[in-house]
Amino acid sequence: MNISSAIFDRSAPDLDSCPDEFLPEFAFIGRSNVGKSSLLNMLSGKGDLARVSATPGFTKLINFFTMNKTWRLVDLPGYGFAYVARKDKSQFDQAVADYLEHRTNLCRVFALIDSGLPPQKIDLEFVEWLAINSIPFVLVFTKTDKVTPTTVRTNIEAFTDRISGWSVKLPEIFTCSATTRHGRSELLGVIEEAMAAEQAESGQPPQDAVIPPEDLPATGRRVSVRETRGRRPNPARPW
Ligand SMILES: Nc1nc2c(ncn2[C@@H]2O[C@H](COP(=O)(O)OP(=O)(O)OP(=O)(O)O)[C@@H](O)[C@H]2O)c(=O)[nH]1
Numbered sequence: 388m389n390i391s392s393a394i395f396d397r398s399a400p401d402l403d404s405c406p407d408e409f410l411p412e413f414a415f416i417g418r419s420n421v422g423k424s425s426l427l428n429m430l431s432g433k434g435d436l437a438r439v440s441a442t443p444g445f446t447k448l449i450n451f452f453t454m455n456k457t458w459r460l461v462d463l464p465g466y467g468f469a470y471v472a473r474k475d476k477s478q479f480d481q482a483v484a485d486y487l488e489h490r491t492n493l494c495r496v497f498a499l500i501d502s503g504l505p506p507q508k509i510d511l512e513f514v515e516w517l518a519i520n521s522i523p524f525v526l527v528f529t530k531t532d533k534v535t536p537t538t539v540r541t542n543i544e545a546f547t548d549r550i551s552g553w554s555v556k557l558p559e560i561f562t563c564s565a566t567t568r569h570g571r572s573e574l575l576g577v578i579e580e581a582m583a584a585e586q587a588e589s590g591q592p593p594q595d596a597v598i599p600p601e602d603l604p605a606t607g608r609r610v611s612v613r614e615t616r617g618r619r620p621n622p623a624r625p626w
């Protein structure tokens with residue numbers, strides 16, 4: 388997929404401040420410092436779109452970026468950052484959980500895991516929480532340039548072993564490096580396929596023919612990726 392435009396839309400502190408739900412969204416989540424903002428930049432082709440930092444807990448709001456005027460990438464704050472003040476931490480966590488559970492145009496979540504680490508409890512619990520809540524996700528093992536291919540493979544196998552205990556069907560698994568751009572076409576392929584499937588299901592025209600929301604009449608169609616899901620119970624969050 389060619390990305391011809393990548394534009395920052397806004398930063399939202401909570402679900403109510405998020406933009407309209409006309410465009411399908413693809414969100415990045417994972418532990419602080421796992422490489423969410425870097426991956427978003429790599430996919431968009433704009434190195435300075437989302438802000439990257441070696442300091443964990445850098446992204447503190449829900450950040451929206453519009454691609455090709457027709458879909459959005461969403462950079463979420465990381466979980467598991469111990470140094471965020473307790474009060475602020477619960478505010479971030481609530482906003483992220485609200486977004487993941489209730490955003491009707493959320494098409495796919497990219498759950499990022501550091502490929503250099505053996506399975507971490509918080510990642511395992513978070514992925515289980517996504518599954519329990521029927522939130523559609525794929526697993527993306529990041530920073531593959533930092534370790535050997537054998538380490539990546541061993542850590543992925545160990546992770547999938549752990550989740551196969553409760554998972555009926557394993558999620559799709561990808562690897563990536565924001566440094567070498569490894570994984571870019573595969574992950575853009577996930578986005579392309581998800582949007583095509585969504586359009587086929589809703590009988591909408593192909594993506595190129597989608598009219599940007601600003602050109603739609605006030606009664607324009609709303610992209611309702613998860614209309615059938617409605618509000619779900621909120622099992623205790625692990626993070
Ligand atoms: N070598 C290498 N470093 C990476 C890669 N991706 C990210 N980094 C580095 O890891 C650090 C964290 O990257 P970010 O993209 O800011 O991570 P994040 O998950 O958005 O972090 P928070 O916003 O703090 O939750 C930065 O120093 C990046 O340069 C990668 O693929 N390879």
Ligand SMILES: [Mg+2]
Pocket residue numbers: 423424425438439445446462
């Ligand atoms: Mg970030």
